[in-house]
Amino acid sequence: MLKNLNFRIIFWFLFLISIIFIIMVKFSPLKDIHTSQISFISWFPFGFELGETVFDLCIGYIVSCIFYYIVVYLPEQKKRKQTMTIIEKRIDSILGSMGITIYYYFHKYGISENNKRFQEQVEDLETIDCNNKMNFSYQYIEKPTGRTVRMNTGEFTEIMSLLDHSKRIQGTINNIFKIPVIVNIDEDLIVILEEINNCQLFRTVSALKMFPLGITPGFGKDLFLYYLLYKKLSKYIEPTKYNFDQRVTPSD
Incomplete structure (x- = not known):
């Protein structure tokens, strides 16, 4: 860039x-x-x-x-716009999975992006719950209609959720890279997708699959870098907004 x-x-x-x-x-x-x-x-x-x-x-x-x-x-600009139209839904899917993970932990630990100690608070996180089910409700704003849609994290533990999202994201990115017209998009976008595909958070989660632990030193730093990648990717497509506030009710 x-x-x-x-x-x-x-x-x-x-x-x-x-x-x-x-x-x-x-x-x-x-x-x-x-x-x-x-x-x-x-x-x-x-x-x-x-x-x-x-x-x-x-x-x-x-x-x-x-x-x-x-x-x-x-x-070239015309080709870029056409290519972005083709991959837009895939990028939105990646941002959605990333957003659920990021804002789940922000809500769970009461972390605000506007806090002066925001980075420090995120990097201090060390615990991934590998045993208890998440059972959190959350909402997202449906882009075409603006409707608030209520969902639930389900019967997943945190490690199961992280594994599922990492698998989905990596699969989507690998499919994007197989599209012939991908050569027409910005080089910086390709770099960001590659960084997400190989991010440290996914490697940490993959290791925890084999050796689940409660305390995971470095998890917070991995999550913060993951958040920065989320923000970089958000510059290309406006991400779907997620909210884990339990008091919010879905709109009709």
Whole structure:
């Protein structure tokens, strides 16, 4: 993402500089209308030739920018939008599974994203309940209708829920990577999906499947990194909103 940002900055900086140089060389108020030379640099050897060269280079760069925008950028943007339409529901499914896990633990331990000690509170978590059933009700906002839909975590223990969500997410991401047009989406999105697919939380959960423990040092740090990945992915598609507040009732 940083690389693309730097490229855009350089691209537009050179575009702006080209326009400035064109104005200086051809439309400067300091230019002598009889000689077509800028008087204050007339002492410089080959100053006129240098000005003409700079002018031609700037014109060439601006023409190249226009050509790139029409021939390359616009078609690529169209392909990206079409590809995002194809994978949008899959991305939403990934965000949904991630959101249930994240906001379940936030609700369970009373953690608020607006708290100044938010990161510290999340990273302090060390317990995954491998025995007791979760039995939590939660709600999500249905995107097409805005309706609040009530659901339940069911007969799952926390370790069962984490295993189920990790399996679903990894399966969805692997299916996305098999779609031929995936090459058209932003490279940064592919990187984020790959980071989620191989995140430390999934590796920790996979290890707990074989050796279930109550105290899991490092779980909170894994969960916080998982939360950051969730936020990164949320920049591409607005995630479904989940709420574990037991007082909320579903709307009709």
